[in-house]
Amino acid sequence: xxxxxxxxxxxxxxxxxxxxxxxxxxxxxxxxxxxxxxxxxxxxxxxxxxxxxxxxxxxxxxxxxxxxxxxxxxxxxxxxxxxxxxxxxxxxxxxxxxxxxxxxxxxxxxxxxxxxxxxxxxxxxxxxxxxxxxxxxxxxxxxxxxxxxxxxxxxxxxxxxxxxx
Amino acid sequence: xxxxxxxxxxxxxxxxxxxxxxxxxxxxxxxxxxxxxxxxxxxxxxxxxxxxxxxxxxxxxxxxxxxxxxxxxxxxxxxxxxxxxxxxxxxxxxxxxxxxxxxxxxxxxxxxxxxxxxxxxxxxxxxxxxxxxxxxxxxxxxxxxxxxxxxxxxxxxxxxxxxxxxxxxxxxxxxxxxxxxxxxxxxxxxxxxxxxxxxxxxxxxxxxxxxxxxxxxxxxxxxxxxxxxxxxxxxxxxxxxxxxxxxxxxxxxxxxxxxxxxxxxxxxxxxxxxxxxxxxxxxxxxxxxxxxxxxxxxxxxxxxxxxxxxxxxxxxxxxxxxxxxxxxxxxxxxxxxxxxxxxxxxxxxxxxxxxxxxxxxxxxxxxxxxxxxxxxxxxxxxxxxxxxxxxxxxxxxxxxxxxxxxxxxxxxxxxxxxxxxxxxxxxxxxxxxxxxxxxxxxxxxxxxxxxxxxxxxxxxxxxxxxxxxxxxxxxxxxxxxxxxxxxxxxxxxxxxxxx
Numbered sequence: 001x002x003x004x005x006x007x008x009x010x011x012x013x014x015x016x017x018x019x020x021x022x023x024x025x026x027x028x029x030x031x032x033x034x035x036x037x038x039x040x041x042x043x044x045x046x047x048x049x050x051x052x053x054x055x056x057x058x059x060x061x062x063x064x065x066x067x068x069x070x071x072x073x074x075x076x077x078x079x080x081x082x083x084x085x086x087x088x089x090x091x092x093x094x095x096x097x098x099x100x101x102x103x104x105x106x107x108x109x110x111x112x113x114x115x116x117x118x119x120x121x122x123x124x125x126x127x128x129x130x131x132x133x134x135x136x137x138x139x140x141x142x143x144x145x146x147x148x149x150x151x152x153x154x155x156x157x158x159x160x161x162x163x164x165x
Numbered sequence: 166x167x168x169x170x171x172x173x174x175x176x177x178x179x180x181x182x183x184x185x186x187x188x189x190x191x192x193x194x195x196x197x198x199x200x201x202x203x204x205x206x207x208x209x210x211x212x213x214x215x216x217x218x219x220x221x222x223x224x225x226x227x228x229x230x231x232x233x234x235x236x237x238x239x240x241x242x243x244x245x246x247x248x249x250x251x252x253x254x255x256x257x258x259x260x261x262x263x264x265x266x267x268x269x270x271x272x273x274x275x276x277x278x279x280x281x282x283x284x285x286x287x288x289x290x291x292x293x294x295x296x297x298x299x300x301x302x303x304x305x306x307x308x309x310x311x312x313x314x315x316x317x318x319x320x321x322x323x324x325x326x327x328x329x330x331x332x333x334x335x336x337x338x339x340x341x342x343x344x345x346x347x348x349x350x351x352x353x354x355x356x357x358x359x360x361x362x363x364x365x366x367x368x369x370x371x372x373x374x375x376x377x378x379x380x381x382x383x384x385x386x387x388x389x390x391x392x393x394x395x396x397x398x399x400x401x402x403x404x405x406x407x408x409x410x411x412x413x414x415x416x417x418x419x420x421x422x423x424x425x426x427x428x429x430x431x432x433x434x435x436x437x438x439x440x441x442x443x444x445x446x447x448x449x450x451x452x453x454x455x456x457x458x459x460x461x462x463x464x465x466x467x468x469x470x471x472x473x474x475x476x477x478x479x480x481x482x483x484x485x486x487x488x489x490x491x492x493x494x495x496x497x498x499x500x501x502x503x504x505x506x507x508x509x510x511x512x513x514x515x516x517x518x519x520x521x522x523x524x525x526x527x528x529x530x531x532x533x534x535x536x537x538x539x540x541x542x543x544x545x546x547x548x549x550x551x552x553x554x555x556x557x558x559x560x561x562x563x564x565x566x567x568x569x570x571x572x573x574x575x576x577x578x579x580x581x582x583x584x585x586x587x588x589x590x591x592x593x594x595x596x597x598x599x600x601x602x603x604x605x606x607x608x609x610x611x612x613x614x615x616x617x618x619x620x621x622x623x624x625x626x627x628x629x630x631x632x633x634x635x636x637x638x639x640x641x642x643x644x645x646x647x648x649x650x651x652x653x654x655x656x657x658x659x660x661x662x663x664x
Contacts, residue, residue: 020595024336031343031358038350038357046621049350049357052613056342063336070330080594085389092388093587096381096562100583104576108567116559124555138560142567152215152571 008082016080017071021064028060091123107157109139168298175522178223179530187220187228188527192535195235196542200243206236206477207493207603208379211372212564214501215571222505223520227527229501230481233494234286234528234535237437237477241278241470242543246271254437254473257445261458261465268461272405275543280413281420281467283536285474288424289431290528293482297514297525300486304511309618310629314639316612317630318646319489323601325649328439330596337592338601344369345609352617364577371500371606373569373578374585375493378599380565381586384558386593406540416467419448423468427475432483437476437492444472478528485521486511489608493600496607 031053038050081089099115117135120126143165146152156165178184198209210229217225240255245262258278265274307315324334347358348368359365413420423444430440448468449458458465480492488510490496502509513521569582589599605612623629631637645652 016591017595020591020597024340027340027343031346034358034360038355042625043353045353047617047625049353049355052616053343053346053358056339056346060336060339060343063332063339066332067330067336070332081389088388089385089590092385092558092562093583096583096586099562100566100576100579103566103570103579108570112563112566116563119559119562120555124553126555134556134560138563142563146216146567146571152218153574154567154570155576 008079008084010079010082010086012075013078013080014071014075018068021068021071025061025064025068028057028064031057031060092119095119103155105157107160108155109143110157110159112139112142168294171518171522172294172526174519175524175526176530178519178523179227179526184224184227184523184527185530185534187224188231188531188534189538191228191231192235192238192531192538193542195232195237195535196239196242196539197235198232199236199239199241206233207375207497208383208565209236210494210497210501211375212380212568214372214497214504215568217501218504222502222507222517223523225505226498226501226520226524227531229498230524230527231531231535233477233498234531235538236494237286237474238279238282238535238539240473241282242275242539245274245278245466254441254469254477256438257441257469257473258466260445260469261460261462264459264461265463265466270461272402273409273463274466276406276409276540277413277463277466278470279536279539280410281423281470282474283532284420285424285427285471285476286478286528286532289428289475289478289482290525290532292428292479293485293528294525297482297486297521300482301511301514304487305515306635307511309615309622310632310636311639313612313615313619314630314636314643315487315489316608316615318639318643319483319608320601320605320612321643321647323598323604325646329598331650333595333597334601337597337599338605341602341605342609342613344374345371345606346613351610351614364575367573369581369606370572370578371603372497372572373581374606375497375603376565376569377582377585378589378592378603379493380561380568381583382589382593382599384561385586385590387554388558412463413467416464419452419464419468420471422447422451423471424475427472427477428479430472431476431479431492437473437480440476441469441473444468478532481528484509485513485524488513488611490604493603496604500607 035050035054035057038053039048040050040054041048042051095115095118099111102114103111113135116138117131120131120134121128142154146154147165179188194213195206195209198206210232213232214229217228220228237254241258241262244255244258245266248259248263262274262278265271304311304315320338323338324331343358345368347365348356349366350357356366426444426447427437427440430443431437445465445468448464449455452458452462452464454462454464477492477494480490480495481498484490484495484499488499488508490499499509502513507513507517507520565582565586566579569579570576572578592599592602619629620626623632629636630640
């Protein structure tokens with residue numbers, strides 16, 4: 001991992017540090033709230049279910065408060081990442097989210113084929129022949145290795161049903 | 166003597182043809198994982214763990230531990246040939262390994278790295294063989310308070326020895342504890358922190374977290390860098406290997422020192438990465454050719470590689486004998502043991518002798534097999550690196566999705582994996598360490614159970630953690646580890662004021 005203060009523009013590292021500390025603190029508050037619901041006092045069976053997580057939540061909030069203080073105090077002008085870099089990251093996150101979201105409906109194999117093909121063609125700029133060879137080859141290999149060899153069932157969709165797999 | 170007989174029995178188990186085949190497959194997969202950017206040992210083991218559910222536990226752990234050895238070997242290949250450390254513990258190897266390769270000596274550098282790795286691992290395995298049963302028999306006397314003290318020591322060591330800011334380590338670790346607490350409470354049987362979401366009844370599986378945090382997170386980081394590989398040729402032949410082997414005994418002192426550093430750092434559990442840096446630093450300070458370090462000095466390859474492998478292997482000692490893993494990969498292996506219905510810890514040596522000694526024997530054989538595989542197949546592995554990232558990245562992402570799905574056959578887990586992936590990217594960018602988070606997810610339940618049982622026995626008094634010499638000592642060591650950086654700072658201030 002590298003963080004560089006390049007010449008380009010992008011979100012400040014400080015902003016992200018603060019955001020992250022606040023996000024973690026919010027998570028800590030959710031943990032505290034959930035623990036209170038489960039009970040944090042002493043019951044017939046000893047400390048109740050929320051006892052341990054309550055203090056864990058309190059520690060998260062406490063540590064985040066200190067991290068927030070540090071984040072606000074230390075500003076070295078670094079960038080979190082340049083906008084171009086973030087675009088690159090999002091160009092993977094968004095399609096992966098679509099890939100993962102479509103899996104329950106069209107199955108893992110078809111989703112993987114489309115995903116690999118999209119990735120190679122759009123981001124990698126490969127020729128159609130190479131793209132199709134890998135996009136089809138990988139799921140076929142996956143089927144043989146996982147389902148046939150290791151007997152691990154993977155999610156299937158209408159196509160596999162139609163093929164009788 | 167009984168241990169020796171057990172070990173020979175272990176060799177008989179590990180030498181079964183099926184297990185030897187798994188060993189070779191494991192090493193090969195491990196090296197590929199080590200070579201590929203965006204895949205690490207912990208992540209590789211996590212992705213492939215579901216494949217082993219149908220195997221007998223001994224065979225499964227042999228294959229998984231061999232993936233681990235392979236990943237440790239694989240990191241050196243990319244460091245030396247391409248100046249890309251595939252694993253964090255290979256960073257120190259790039260300092261001298263890459264200059265050696267540029268000077269036309271990649272074969273020497275690779276042979277030195279692989280042989281040193283083997284020596285480091287062998288030293289640590291011998292140590293495990295001799296010490297683990299003693300530690301385990303000692304640990305059999307542990308009650309809940311002592312068990313919690315050991316967990317406390319492990320977690321405090323992460324805070325004290327981590328190079329990240331301590332409060333970030335604490336925040337990350339506590340998040341792991343909180344995630345581990347989600348779902349059914351094992352003591353009262355009550356649901357907690359699920360907020361009515363049925364998918365959370367079973368809690369967060371550490372495998373999903375590991376695949377997301379390490380696998381997806383690393384890919385996102387790599388995408389940001391727009392990584393491009395420029396591969397070189399890995400010329401390595403028998404003549405180069407033999408010639409380098411003739412040179413290596415001259416550096417026995419460096420090797421021995423690195424072995425000891427590695428073993429210590431592996432057990433404590435600081436891990437392979439600080440071990441490799443510390444070993445490199447000390448070798449540089451003590452070497453007669455210290456001015457040549459960073460310019461292609463073979464000793465600068467031997468020191469970090471030996472220490473990293475010794476640490477990586479030694480990390481399995483606390484996992485086997487106490488049930489506390491010394492590294493993230495050991496934590497994943499520990500999770501595997503739990504999935505196979507085995508209880509890691511001292512009772513393993515009593516109840517599952519065949520498993521433990523089969524694993525220890527496989528460590529000897531797996532490392533030997535690893536040395537042979539990597540020495541003979543370097544050009545093939547180096548060729549993997551010439552496959553562009555645009556092809557490798559989607560394949561890794563698909564593999565991660567398969568790995569996450571296979572854990573519980575649930576597509577919800579695959580979505581969770583992506584959430585953990587984005588979280589891992591953000592946490593890494595903000596310098597939050599991921600290893601304590603994963604360790605806390607794996608061990609959170611057990612640490613909490615020991616804590617609550619101790620309190621139950623003492624009617625709520627925290628004095629139970631200082632009630633006898635043993636538990637007090639472990640807790641005190643934990644507190645020292647927790648405040649280690651403050652102690653160091655205070656000591657150096659005292660020395661300056663005295664001077």
